[in-house]
Amino acid sequence: MNLTIAGLSKRYGSKAALQDLNLTLEPGIVGLVGPNGSGKTTLLRILATTLAPSTGTINWDGRDVIRDPDRLRREMVYMPQQFAGYPHLTAFEFLVYLAELRGVARGDARRAATQALETMGLAGDAKRQLGAFTPGMLQRLGIGYVVSTDARVVLLDEPTAGLDPFARSLLCDALLRTARERLVVICTHIFDDLELIADRIVALRSGRIAAHATRDAFIERARGRVWEIETDAYPDALDGRVTAQRREGDRSLRLRVVHAFEPQPGARAVTPSLQDACAWLEMHEDGIAC
Ligand code: ADP
Numbered sequence: 001m002n003l004t005i006a007g008l009s010k011r012y013g014s015k016a017a018l019q020d021l022n023l024t025l026e027p028g029i030v031g032l033v034g035p036n037g038s039g040k041t042t043l044l045r046i047l048a049t050t051l052a053p054s055t056g057t058i059n060w061d062g063r064d065v066i067r068d069p070d071r072l073r074r075e076m077v078y079m080p081q082q083f084a085g086y087p088h089l090t091a092f093e094f095l096v097y098l099a100e101l102r103g104v105a106r107g108d109a110r111r112a113a114t115q116a117l118e119t120m121g122l123a124g125d126a127k128r129q130l131g132a133f134t135p136g137m138l139q140r141l142g143i144g145y146v147v148s149t150d151a152r153v154v155l156l157d158e159p160t161a162g163l164d165p166f167a168r169s170l171l172c173d174a175l176l177r178t179a180r181e182r183l184v185v186i187c188t189h190i191f192d193d194l195e196l197i198a199d200r201i202v203a204l205r206s207g208r209i210a211a212h213a214t215r216d217a218f219i220e221r222a223r224g225r226v227w228e229i230e231t232d233a234y235p236d237a238l239d240g241r242v243t244a245q246r247r248e249g250d251r252s253l254r255l256r257v258v259h260a261f262e263p264q265p266g267a268r269a270v271t272p273s274l275q276d277a278c279a280w281l282e283m284h285e286d287g288i289a290c
Pocket of ligand 1: 015016017034037038040
């Protein structure tokens with residue numbers, strides 16, 4: 001079971017959003033990272049078959065997805081950044097509708113909808129129309145839908161932004177439980193979640209792949225480049241990129257800095273995180289080998 005992308009490009013007018021991507025994705029959890037505008041949402045939408053590429057091919061288990069999108073659609077769930085439903089449908093009706101679109105039989109679709117609502121603490125809202133849902137409730141509904149399906153491909157665009165810790169942990173848990181049997185692609189800026197669950201990282205920059213590696217190999221590239229400094233006041237000038245800052249007591253400040261070498265005397269080398277590794281990658285125009 002794999003999803004293979006070859007020579008994939010997408011142009012919006014004169015703007016190249018994706019350029020000649022080549023990638024094979026296998027079961028497991030893939031973290032799709034990159035700065036704003038690097039092409040993450042465009043790639044997810046193309047994989048979700050809601051957007052056509054300008055050139056290139058996508059194969060799912062050896063079948064051409066662009067010519068025959070229905071097969072992948074039946075086996076996939078996609079949660080876009082702004083998860084939205086038809087405002088006149090109730091939450092229950094909408095979940096059943098989504099499952100039926102994937103070819104799930106009505107009885108199973110109703111059972112999955114009930115389970116999704118219960119899991120997310122939305123059982124009392126089952127009969128409310130989506131038009132009355134807040135964005136946060138819609139997002140919870142979307143997560144409930146994702147965790148209640150057995151889709152073999154799960155595409156999530158910023159699924160945890162703004163989500164409460166309970167819902168976040170529920171999603172991570174559900175994804176980890178089924179990670180061996182399906183391909184999950186998550187695009188997020190919440191690196192803490194990704195660091196815990198991703199098997200592989202695909203990093204985009206300006207529409208190209210800047211790195212594709214196992215999570216550990218990707219993070220390892222930043223070893224020896226991440227430093228912690230303790231200071232009384234924020235330094236006027238500091239080499240490198242600050243990835244975290246924390247107040248310690250009243251006076252002292254602890255900064256985490258990514259830099260090729262000790263940014264100032266007394267800096268302590270620390271174990272890199274995924275966020276540090278992303279910063280280290282962004283500091284290299286030509287990408288880094290993993
Ligand atoms: P990301 O998800 O990494 O922030 P996007 O895939 O949204 O990046 O965007 C990639 C590039 O394509 C950006 O430069 C963005 O401005 C451009 N882009 C995205 N959608 C459109 C659109 N509908 N029309 C024109 N340009 C777009």
